[in-house]
Amino acid sequence: MFRPLELFIGLRYTRAKRRNQFISFISAISIVCITISVMALITVMSVMNGFDDQLRSRILGAISDATVSGLPGESVQDWQRAVQVVGANPHVKGAAPYVEAQAMLLARRPGPALIRGIEASEEPKVSDLGKHMVEGRLDELTPHSWNIVLGRELAMTLGVSVGDKVIMVVPQFRGTPFGSVPKQRGFRVSGIFEMGMQEFDSGLALINMSDAEALNGLSGPTGIRLKLDDIYNARPVARELADSLGQFYRVETWIESHANFFSAISMEKKVMGIILSLIVLVAVINLISMLMMLVTDKQADIAILRTLGATPRSIMGMFMVQGLLVGIVGIGFGVGLGSLLSWKLPVIVKWIEHVTGVTFLSPDIYYISELPSKLQATDVGWVALVTFAFSLLATLYPAWRASRTQPAQALRYE
Numbered sequence: 001m002f003r004p005l006e007l008f009i010g011l012r013y014t015r016a017k018r019r020n021q022f023i024s025f026i027s028a029i030s031i032v033c034i035t036i037s038v039m040a041l042i043t044v045m046s047v048m049n050g051f052d053d054q055l056r057s058r059i060l061g062a063i064s065d066a067t068v069s070g071l072p073g074e075s076v077q078d079w080q081r082a083v084q085v086v087g088a089n090p091h092v093k094g095a096a097p098y099v100e101a102q103a104m105l106l107a108r109r110p111g112p113a114l115i116r117g118i119e120a121s122e123e124p125k126v127s128d129l130g131k132h133m134v135e136g137r138l139d140e141l142t143p144h145s146w147n148i149v150l151g152r153e154l155a156m157t158l159g160v161s162v163g164d165k166v167i168m169v170v171p172q173f174r175g176t177p178f179g180s181v182p183k184q185r186g187f188r189v190s191g192i193f194e195m196g197m198q199e200f201d202s203g204l205a206l207i208n209m210s211d212a213e214a215l216n217g218l219s220g221p222t223g224i225r226l227k228l229d230d231i232y233n234a235r236p237v238a239r240e241l242a243d244s245l246g247q248f249y250r251v252e253t254w255i256e257s258h259a260n261f262f263s264a265i266s267m268e269k270k271v272m273g274i275i276l277s278l279i280v281l282v283a284v285i286n287l288i289s290m291l292m293m294l295v296t297d298k299q300a301d302i303a304i305l306r307t308l309g310a311t312p313r314s315i316m317g318m319f320m321v322q323g324l325l326v327g328i329v330g331i332g333f334g335v336g337l338g339s340l341l342s343w344k345l346p347v348i349v350k351w352i353e354h355v356t357g358v359t360f361l362s363p364d365i366y367y368i369s370e371l372p373s374k375l376q377a378t379d380v381g382w383v384a385l386v387t388f389a390f391s392l393l394a395t396l397y398p399a400w401r402a403s404r405t406q407p408a409q410a411l412r413y414e
Contacts, residue, residue: 026290031330033283038334038387039341041276045379046342048269050372055197055265056231064126064225066238066253068245075213075220077248082224085244091229091237094125097221099212105205106167108159113150113205115168117212117221126225129193129206135162136191143210147190153202155192164189172217185215277386284327284390291323291398295405302405312403319399320392327391331384339380345373 068086070076076097083095099117104110120138124130130138133149140147148166150158160166165186172183187207195201209221228237234253242251255262295302302315341348349371353359 026286026293027326030283030286030290030326031333033286034280034327034330034387034391035333035337037276037280037283038331038383039338041273041280041383042335042338042375042380043341043345043373044276045269045273045383046373046375047345047371048272049374049376049379052265052269053374054372056262063254063257065228065231066226066234066241066251067223067257068226068241069223069250069252070248075218076223079220079224082245082249086224086226086241089237089241089244091233091240092226093229094122094227096122096126096225097209097223098225099209099216099218099222101170101212101216101222103171103205104169105154105158106169107164109157111154111157112203113154114203115170115205115207115212117207117209119209126227129195132193132195134192134194136189138191138206140190141206141208143208145190145208146185146187146211147207148187149191149193149206150189151201151204152192152194153198154205155189157202160189162189162192168215170215172215183215273382280383280387281390283330284387284394287323287326287391287394288398290326291319291395292401294322295319295398295402298402299405302402306405315405316399316403319402320395323395323398324388324391327388327394331387331391334387335380335384338383339375342373342375346371 068076068082076082079097083097086092086095096119099115101115101117103113103115105113118138118141120141123138134152136149138149141149148168150160150166155161158166165188167184167186169182169184193201193206212218213220226241228234231254234255238251238253242249245251305315
């Protein structure tokens, strides 16, 4: 008895047993459409989050969260002190020196590569390369062993496998009786890795750091790779490290090194969200049709309420309550089913593949062979809020039409 009149009558219209059956059917269809659209939008956003997370983890498994480097083309000054300084930061979980240079590899076929000199014992602190070894082990990259570990596609390009020889040619020249010639050195392939990313599998080769220094004429590493406790906190930590190290050091994060790639993924997700939001808008159009038919069906009731003193604002509120109730029920079912589907999507896809015998993401073609899904509360909240806003806007015109009903005209033929 203490409920507002608009809420009371709006809920009474919703529960009325003698309502027009066709309007009830349209109302049910509106709820189903909103449910399906919300469920589809949540599921698609979760799949895109899953792919983004997979790509991010694969890229950060080969590169580092942040790097400390010196002047271009030169070794890091006093790199042992730099390692101690960055290691003292509470946000740095690991640090490892490295040497990086471009080179040409020659075997059955030539191929360019990015050569990274590492310390095998320190590498697990900053990357997951050791977990992606297809053949061999990283710990075989010992000083003066002249062993090399290749990405799988790079090994296929060169036409080599474990145990074969490759010749590395670096852009460092030495004088001979016949003039200046580039330095070259033979290496034995001791391992092959596969990260699942074209950038690394086809263009990255690993050797021991001291071998890389000797080959490139360096007296120390060209940089220090860092592992942070939170990759999304990389920029503030980088500023702290830059202040601690001084002006002779440069600190770069994964955000700067792959900014275009992750910006493209973020933009794609936003555009896809906007496009799928139009599906929700189309579903809400059914709500407008249902309310317009309900207003026509309840002309006499509206006229009687007006003669009893109900204001146009109250009439408008009654029909807005009914339309919003349909939208809220659809949102509730859509959020529940969409969250459940996103949670169980990888299992469902595997079951469908098992039943049909069709592989959706073949590992021979795609780097990510399983459909990933990552449900985020912010996406669910955003979808629910947008759908609620669309439902609210959809109730305005029918409710306004109901509030404009003239009692005398509506009751003329009653």
